[in-house]
Amino acid sequence: MAELTAVRLVVVDDDPLVRAGLLMILGGAEDVTVVGEAADGRDAVDVVVRERPDVVLMDVRMPRMDGLAALRQLRDRGSPARVIVLTTFDTDELVVTALREGAAGFLVKDTRPADIVAAVRRVALGEPMLSPSVTSRLIAAVTGQGDDSRRRAARALIARLTDREREVAVAVGEGLTNAEIAESLHLGLATVKTHVGNVFAKLEVTNRVQVSRCVQDAGPAPG
Template sequence: MNQEAVKVLLVDDQPLLRMGFRLILEGEDDLCVVAEASNGIEALAAVEKFDPDVVLMDVRMPFMDGIAATLKITDSRSDARVIILTTFDLDEYAFAGLKAGASAFLLKDVAPAELINAVRLVASGDAVVAPRVTQRLLEDFVRSQPARVPLPQDPLLDGLTPREREVALAIAQGLSNAEIAHQLFLSEATVKTHVRRILTKLHLRDRVQVVVYAYETGMVTPSNPDY
């Protein structure tokens, strides 16, 4: 195995799906499937043993589902990033997975090239898979929920500079670093620095968590077209 290769753990209770994903991923020199698991309990053991960089995680599985397993992985000392596998792109489980700490979600019938690109992007930590789809998922989910009393502003937001708040809102729009740089007249390097600081100050894992955070705290709402 190439020591620089991204280590991938496949978690799904369907052996044929795991086989298909393995064939696709192992056709790339920079990707390596280090283990497979058929449920959440096996997934946790495999994360501990093989220290993967990326976990492709099914949702509906026996013994422990993918949401519970994702939460345990992201709450652990593991640096593994989780991609939730769903059947429908607006599935409520996809939102639950993102809320549990997943870095992205993909449809199970994803095209091979998109799967490969998604694993690379999530492993790099610099991008969110299909950010606008993620945004649509969150907007639809929030709209479907009963009206809630607005929460007090999170004190952590007070630690953001005005520019960092602008960047956070742009991330919540689903913009890439290049698009944020263009919109705010900044260099991409400066945007990356702001993103790192935002994640640190808000105690968030990655960019998709900024999107979830923005909707949950009311920084942005589906009814506000500017965001």
């Protein structure tokens, strides 16, 4: 394994709170130096070309230019930076597309801080890095195994929800905040919070990313 020197890193995320959290986590590592940040893919390309980092931690869903388009532009420009895609959603199609476009790693946003730092280090050494959940889903997608059992399990959990709770779960799966769900479903914010709590309990999950996975695995309701 190659010896790791200080890793030059650029962080890209349109959510200022998420970006600040990542900067705090990664900036605290002695062997990582954050040399730039950006709030969308277009600025990310400019920052990466200018700063020439070793690793880029890049969100997917961003305004003006998304992470995959930015990844494609960096590849076309011959940038040597290794890109870790960071996202809330680990759908099979997104994983495969990101890897096809040249991503060196793929992490979901509920990854533990220590594991994010470890992923940056590994990718800087030229090793690929995937979240464990992403690895299992990718293997299943490539081999065609596990799809039916995962779908059946997810649908059994979704069946526990009331119609309104199912609507809320789908909205959570689309990445909407509680306030956005309240507006789209014409509900009070307190009511939405209650429904979200019920969804968490009935789906046996602890965060919104897991709700999204369950909704995605279940797929459309059978006709």
